[in-house]
Amino acid sequence: MRRSRFPGAVETAPGTWRTWLPKGRRALGVAGSCLLLAACNISTGHHNPGTDHSVATAPPAYDSYGVPEGPTVEIAITGRKVVPPPGRVEVARGQAVRLVVTSDVADELHVHGFDLTHRLEPGRPVTVDVVADRTGLFEVETHDSGLVLTQLAVR
Numbered sequence: 001m002r003r004s005r006f007p008g009a010v011e012t013a014p015g016t017w018r019t020w021l022p023k024g025r026r027a028l029g030v031a032g033s034c035l036l037l038a039a040c041n042i043s044t045g046h047h048n049p050g051t052d053h054s055v056a057t058a059p060p061a062y063d064s065y066g067v068p069e070g071p072t073v074e075i076a077i078t079g080r081k082v083v084p085p086p087g088r089v090e091v092a093r094g095q096a097v098r099l100v101v102t103s104d105v106a107d108e109l110h111v112h113g114f115d116l117t118h119r120l121e122p123g124r125p126v127t128v129d130v131v132a133d134r135t136g137l138f139e140v141e142t143h144d145s146g147l148v149l150t151q152l153a154v155r
Contacts, residue, residue, distance in 0.1 A: 070095040070132070075149050077103040077120075077142070088151045091132045097152060099128040099140060107145055111152070113138035 070091050076083045091097050101109055103120040110117050111130055118126050120142070132154040140149045 070097045072098040072100065073150060074100045075102070075140075077101070077105075077107070077145075077147065077149070079104065080145060080147065082147055082149055086148045086150055088137075088153050090153045090155065093132055093135050093154055095132050095154075097130045097132060099130065099150075101126050101128070101149065103142070105145070108143040109140070109149075110143055111138065111140050113152075117143075 071089060073089055089097060099109075099111070101118075101120060102125045103122065105120075105122055107120040108117060109120050109126060109128065111128060113134065113136060114130055116128060116130065118128055120126055130152065132152065135154045138152045138154070140152065141147060142149065
């Protein structure tokens, strides 16, 4: 075998060169490749709508993507009372809904079916943009106090 002018390359047959790496460098390269492939293959799995309570974000509802603007619903929670009283917001599929929620106590806001969760801090309004990309009836509630704030009826 002849050595090449390139470090780590050897001639395995006349005119055929192969690069050889020292064992430590080769192992490092293999480990790095495995990590990269594993990272590309991470899956969050499939969850039934309304059962996963992880924090997620939705695409912007009022943007240049052409999503039709929908209603803005303002909700206040004071002394465990919801104002306005829980009702139903009717929207067409593909339409956006903006929820602005203010609470007098710390809590967690959850939009079922869209797996959107946001932390509520006392006196600080939280804005949640929901693109109604699936049909059905979905509750908007608080987790800690268990209050139903409204329902989204997507047709």
